[in-house]
Structure formats: C-alpha cells, structure tokens
Amino acid sequence: MKTEFSLAQLADPDIAEADKILRACVHCGFCTATCPTYVLLGDELDSPRGRIYLIKEMLEKDQTPTAEVVKHVDRCLSCLACMTTCPSGVNYMHLVDQARVRIEQRYRRPLTERLLRQVLAFVLPDPRRFRASMWLARLARPLAVFLPTPRPSATPGLIQRLKAMLALAPNRLPPPGPLPGSVFAALGKKRGRVALLQGCAQQVLAPRINQAAISLLTRHGIEVVLVRDEQCCGALTHHLGNDRDALERARANVAAWCAEAAGEGLDAILVTASGCGTVIKDYGYLLREDQAFAADAAKVSALAKDITEYVAALGLEPAARQDSIVVAYHSACSLQHGQKITGLPKELLSKNGFVVKDVPESHLCCGSAGTYNILQPELAGRLRDRKVANIASLKPDMIATGNIGCMVQIASGTSVPVVHTIELLDWATGGSRPALNASS
Numbered sequence: 071m072k073t074e075f076s077l078a079q080l081a082d083p084d085i086a087e088a089d090k091i092l093r094a095c096v097h098c099g100f101c102t103a104t105c106p107t108y109v110l111l112g113d114e115l116d117s118p119r120g121r122i123y124l125i126k127e128m129l130e131k132d133q134t135p136t137a138e139v140v141k142h143v144d145r146c147l148s149c150l151a152c153m154t155t156c157p158s159g160v161n162y163m164h165l166v167d168q169a170r171v172r173i174e175q176r177y178r179r180p181l182t183e184r185l186l187r188q189v190l191a192f193v194l195p196d197p198r199r200f201r202a203s204m205w206l207a208r209l210a211r212p213l214a215v216f217l218p219t220p221r222p223s224a225t226p227g228l229i230q231r232l233k234a235m236l237a238l239a240p241n242r243l244p245p246p247g248p249l250p251g252s253v254f255a256a257l258g259k260k261r262g263r264v265a266l267l268q269g270c271a272q273q274v275l276a277p278r279i280n281q282a283a284i285s286l287l288t289r290h291g292i293e294v295v296l297v298r299d300e301q302c303c304g305a306l307t308h309h310l311g312n313d314r315d316a317l318e319r320a321r322a323n324v325a326a327w328c329a330e331a332a333g334e335g336l337d338a339i340l341v342t343a344s345g346c347g348t349v350i351k352d353y354g355y356l357l358r359e360d361q362a363f364a365a366d367a368a369k370v371s372a373l374a375k376d377i378t379e380y381v382a383a384l385g386l387e388p389a390a391r392q393d394s395i396v397v398a399y400h401s402a403c404s405l406q407h408g409q410k411i412t413g414l415p416k417e418l419l420s421k422n423g424f425v426v427k428d429v430p431e432s433h434l435c436c437g438s439a440g441t442y443n444i445l446q447p448e449l450a451g452r453l454r455d456r457k458v459a460n461i462a463s464l465k466p467d468m469i470a471t472g473n474i475g476c477m478v479q480i481a482s483g484t485s486v487p488v489v490h491t492i493e494l495l496d497w498a499t500g501g502s503r504p505a506l507n508a509s510s
C-alpha cells in the first residue's frame with residue numbers, strides 16, 4: 071500500500087512503524103474472510119482492510135479521529151485472526167494499538183463512555199478493587215430487571231453495557247489464592263525455577279488455575295515464585311488505548327522480574343492467561359524506545375512463556391487415563407493468533423489421556439477480548455452464541471481453554487463445564503480433579 075507520510079512525520083518512531091506496516095499491506099482482502107466483525111456485519115469498514123484504510127487516513131493526515139473511525143476501531147476485537155490469515159505479514163496488532171492510543175488521546179467520547187472506561191481501567195487491573203466490584207455487582211444484579219431493555223445494537227449504550235457487566239459477575243467468589251511473595255518449593259530433585267504471573271481478574275475469579283499450575287510444576291521439580299512487586303500486565307488498559315497506564319505497569323513488571331532473575335534466578339516467566347502472555351511477550355516492542363527499560367523488557371519478553379510451552383518441555387509424568395472424557399478445545403485468540411500456539415495444548419491433552427476435539431470455526435473469537443464483552447455486548451453476545459453452538463455440536467464433557475476471559479465468556483452461555491488446560495493436565499498427572507466452572 072502506498073503511503074504519503076512526510077519526512078517530519080516519519081521522524082516519529084510510531085509513525086515510521088505504522089508506515090512500515092501499511093506498506094506491507096497489498097489490499098488483497100484475504101483477511102476479511104476470517105474477521106469476526108466482518109463475518110457478523112458484512113461491512114468493509116468492519117474488516118481489517120477497511121480499518122487499515124481508516125487508520126492510514128487518520129495517521130497520514132494527522133487528523134483528530136472522527137466518530138466514524140472510532141466506531142469501527144472500537145468494534146475490532148483485537149483478536150488478531152487477520153494476522154494469521156494475512157499472506158503479507160501485516161502487523162495489524164501494532165497498527166490498531168497505535169490507533170487506539172490516538173483515539174484515547176485526541177477523541178472526546180461522550181461523558182458516560184468516558185466514565186465507564188475510567189471505571190474499567192481503575193477497577194479491573196487491581197484484584198482488591200475487582201473483588202469488591204464483583205460483590206457489588208452480585209448485590210446489584212436483582213436490580214437489573216428494573217433497567218429498561220434497549221434494542222440490541224452494534225452501537226451499544228450505557229444500559230446495555232451495565233447489563234452485560236452484571237450478567238458476567240459470578241454467583242460466588244472463591245477465597246483468594248496465595249499471597250504475592252509466596253515461594254513453592256520443588257518436590258524431589260529441583261529442576262528449575264520460574265515466576266508465575268498472578269494476574270488480576272484471574273486471581274479473583276479462578277485462583278484454582280494457578281493453583282493447578284503450581285501443583286503440576288512443583289510435582290515435576292520446578293520451584294515457583296509469585297514475585298512480590300508484580301502488577302497487572304497492562305493488557306486491559308493497553309486495549310483501552312491507555313498506554314500511559316499500560317507502559318507504567320510494563321516497566322514495574324520488568325523491574326520486578328529482572329530483580330528476581332538477578333537474585334535467585336528465573337528460567338521462565340510463566341503465564342496462564344494467554345491474553346496477558348501476548349502483551350508480556352510484546353514488552354520488548356512496547357518499551358523499545360525507552361532507553362532505561364528496552365534491554366530488560368526484551369529479556370522479559372524472551373523469558374515469558376505460556377504455561378503449555380513450558381510444560382511441554384518438562385516431560386510430564388505418566389498420565390492417569392482419562393479416555394472417556396471428551397474435551398472440546400477452544401483455542402483462545404491470544405494463544406492461536408497472538409502467540410501462534412495452536413497444536414501444543416491439544417497434543418498435551420491427548421497425550422495425557424483426553425479425547426480432544428477441535429471446535430468448528432475455531433479461528434473465530436468467542437467475544438470476550440478483554441473488556442469487549444462489556445463495551446460491545448451485542449456483538450460479543452452473538453460471537454459467544456455462535457461459539458457455544460459450535461462447541462455443542464461436539465457434545466463434549468468439558469471445554470478446555472487457556473484464557474480466563476474466554477472461560478468466563480463461554481461459561482456464561484453453556485452448562486458444559488469450562489476449565490483451563492493446565493487444570494486438566496494437573497489432574498491427569500496426579501493433581502486434583504478441577505472444580506467445574508470458571509468462578510469456583
């Protein structure tokens with residue numbers, strides 16, 4: 071794609087990067103076929119190619135984003151299916167991230183929307199605030215019947231979003247998991263030492279996921295540390311276009327993990343929420359212009375691994391047989407498109423005795439996508455229903471996936487138990503049987 075940035079514009083490293091990305095696009099349109107919003111809405115402007123044109127125009131002309139651009143960028147899930155499909159290697163992720171930052175900085179959203187986004191950015195990354203908000207949501211849920219029922223719309227209003235938030239809150243919260251700073255010793259001969267990302271929403275909604283990871287890792291000779299000064303990875307605010315917050319969190323985490331690595335050493339930083347993993351693996355890029363942090367951020371990105379990547383290299387203990395259990399494997403977008411981890415979790419589950427089935431249309435997002443299911447409830451609901459129907463066609467006993475957002479989203483539309491891949495692997499190798507829903 072031909073671009074027309076001035077030399078002065080190209081002196082800005084972000085614009086230079088956008089120019090490189092835009093020039094790689096040959097506008098073939100292959101990406102439209104796998105884009106969930108294009109599949110649902112059939113509008114070119116809700117396809118990757120359409121959004122690329124809108125972003126190009128906005129950046130080239132150095133425009134304040136228009137309501138039209140904001141609408142179509144907001145509808146993008148950042149699922150990155152387009153990056154998997156694109157034959158030209160267009161890095162849509164870095165382009166749309168840049169567009170979101172520009173929108174956040176230069177576009178004045180309506181007051182209610184600004185407030186909602188500020189509340190999400192304040193509450194979600196902080197486990198204590200998030201836990202309190204879940205209790206409040208549970209108390210407020212009976213009042214939802216008094217809210218008017220707006221017509222479903224791909225341009226949702228506040229009522230629709232409030233209802234979506236209340237619907238996603240679990241009926242009960244499990245007790246908190248282990249405290250930051252905890253160290254779990256390897257059982258038997260020590261083979262390695264890792265940090266395990268504690269996460270923010272995940273540690274409130276389903277601490278059992280990391281408990282399963284700790285159980286499996288320590289049984290296999292790995293010492294696990296929950297690094298004390300670690301924070302939310304920044305993914306939630308990054309996807310809201312609030313880069314200042316996201317980069318501050320990235321810097322704090324880089325400092326915390328590098329201090330731990332320099333102390334007792336770390337073989338890896340393990341992540342059980344693939345949405346977080348995708349962003350941590352991108353810290354090296356996000357902080358590339360920060361002289362004080364660039365080198366350490368690149369080190370952290372190299373150390374970051376999805377839990378399945380690390381576990382695959384461990385060689386798991388012989389499995390207790392689980393042959394009769396049919397597992398529908400939902401491939402989280404952040405894992406399959408963001409980190410290009412596709413076959414590995416399924417292989418691990420099969421090798422450990424589960425009958426694993428691929429979900430039809432597995433490239434399509436379930437609609438979770440960070441805060442998307444709150445901010446775009448109508449589209450998210452349609453994607454969830456489509457995903458749940460595809461899963462139901464397999465008649466599974468369980469659904470396994472590698473991302474807490476997908477677990478909550480899918481569980482809100484099905485009675486089939488939804489578990490994390492690591493819970494099944496832990497169970498199959500001598501750990502406890504998983505509790506059977508996303509919020510216990």
Ligand code: SF4
Nearest residue numbers: 095096098099101156
């Ligand atoms: S598939 Fe790639 S090159 Fe083709 S239009 Fe989409 S982003 Fe551009």
Ligand code: SF4
Nearest residue numbers: 105146147149150152
């Ligand atoms: S990230 Fe997903 S929703 Fe956004 S343009 Fe690409 S395929 Fe479409």
